[in-house]
Amino acid sequence: MRIGVVAIPGTFDSAFTSVLDILRVAEMLRPSVDRDIPPLETTVVGLRPSVRTAGGLIVEADRALDDGLDDYDVLVVPALGALSAPAVEDALALPEIRRLRAVLHDSPEAELPRLAGACTGTFLLAEAGRLDGVTAATSWWLSETFRRRYPKVDLDTSRMVVRSSSVLTAGAAFAHIDLAVSLVAETSPRLAETVVHHLLIDERPARSMEAVHAHLAVTDTLVTRLEDEVRRRISDDLSVTDLADALGVTRRTLERHVRLRTGATPNQLVRRLRAERAKHLRRTTDLSMDQIAHRVGYANAVTLRRLLASTT
Incomplete structure (x- = not known):
């Protein structure tokens, strides 16, 4: 970014x-x-x-x-x-x-x-x-x-x-x-959690209750675990049900935590992480768009370009 x-x-x-x-x-x-x-x-x-x-x-x-x-x-x-x-x-x-x-x-x-x-x-x-x-x-x-x-x-x-x-x-x-x-x-979210802990942002006094809730959302471990799981399996065909099973929670619980933390659905979060990885690969490698598409879980460059256009 x-x-x-x-x-x-x-x-x-x-x-x-x-x-x-x-x-x-x-x-x-x-x-x-x-x-x-x-x-x-x-x-x-x-x-x-x-x-x-x-x-x-x-x-x-x-x-x-x-x-x-x-x-x-x-x-x-x-x-x-x-x-x-x-x-x-x-x-x-x-x-x-x-x-x-x-x-x-x-x-x-x-x-x-x-x-x-x-x-x-x-x-x-x-x-x-x-x-x-x-x-x-x-x-x-x-x-x-x-x-x-x-x-x-x-x-x-x-x-x-x-x-x-x-x-x-x-x-x-x-x-x-x-x-x-x-x-x-x-x-x-995982990087944000690390920054919060390193800078002791969670120790700030006299915050409003809304700030408390926002901070709890930032440090939601389920969402950071989801991010880790998606990044680890980013080239796979991922469904929300499969991800929920891998994390040991129900699909409904996963959807609730992700929406609270990010304002998005799990599928939207997966697409965002795929887009971020693709942009990173475009900047740092000589891979073709088709090769990048396969590495981030898409069949071809056409589908990947649509994703990148929708997340610009």
Whole structure:
């Protein structure tokens, strides 16, 4: 997964750095968990060559926004560094923020990566019209302002992280941690669990009950065991019933755990893991599409191309 993290001028230091730290730790741990897990490539996307955070940290960009967004699978917009409605509105009026808003608003949806935002960063996504018609989260103390400004967004303040097909949003400042863990978990629940334990994320005090439930879902051992089983037998003809039998649970139990953890069915999770393995093989080997198709459980390249097109 190729992830661009936007360096927002004046952002809260922890909001920006926590996302980078979690994603980079995940990549450091990935080979020890499973080398076949697709790499997490993290890039700092600059609105300027360098920006200063709220605490005075100078962040140098790896790439400029003007270089385009085609190379990213996900673009993360962290907090704007504002704690009140007037401060958020002032931040949205900054020239750099208006330029980012214009890029996100004017680009055809097919040319944009998946978008992710946390805390007041969700205001920028909404300002660009990218949250219209979907359910999203934001900082709870700004919910009235958010609803007034963006009536087309279905705001949900009861959840820490809200997923939709094209965007991933999270609530207040420390929800950046949950946002980053969720991105890792989309690549590999097992890797996310390892990151959580290494960084002692589960020891954070005073989390909401929703965050507790989200964390329990991330560390659901049945789902990580399923991931291991699928990766081990990825070239086989896999059915949900066979997988449930191999894990010693009923099909219904397996489906419930997978849906709670990922929002998908077991079959959808299997397809995602097959697609990830295929993309990894395309980047790292000289195998033909037909050869890759056989290695990930498909009969031919035509079927594989359909899978990859549907998961892009």
